[in-house]
Amino acid sequence: MSRRGRAAALPDGPHQRPQVLEEDGLAVRHEDAQGRVHTYDFGTLPVPEALQRTLAVLYPAKCAPGGGWDSIKTSEARRYLVKPFAEFLAGLEDMPQDVDRLTPAHWNAWRLSLPPRTNGYC
Structure with missing residues (x-):
């Protein structure tokens, strides 16, 4: 939409958003x-x-x-937080099989396992 409320011009030729999730469903391309x-x-x-x-x-x-x-730097920083969380879940006796199986108890145990410093409680 333009500033004056008119529809913006479409690009020439077919256009679609770049594919982010790879075909295997396990890899993300940023x-x-x-x-x-x-x-x-x-x-x-x-x-x-x-x-x-x-x-x-x-x-x-x-x-x-x-x-x-x-930026790649931002997505890498978030990945840096996801990996240790997955490693923590892997060490649990009752490891959740999917995100919908995470409980507040899992989350609290994760938070309490972290050191009390800047990146600890993220």
Whole structure:
């Protein structure tokens, strides 16, 4: 939409958003505004495949253009937080099989396991 309320001109030829989630459903491709590309493979996380796939589906919403994570540095920082959480879940006796099986008790145990410093309680 233009500033005057008119419909914006469409680009020439077919146009669609870049694909963020890879075909296997476990890898997320993030291309930032500067054209840098990084791929995050959620299949390497030590959690059940259902949880890997759910995390891989949720992650691209922020990596997509206009999603909020405009740089590779930002998405890497968030991945830095997801990996230790997955490792924590893998060490539980009652490891949840998917995100919908996470309980407040899982979350509280995770938070209490973190050291009380800047990145500890994130």
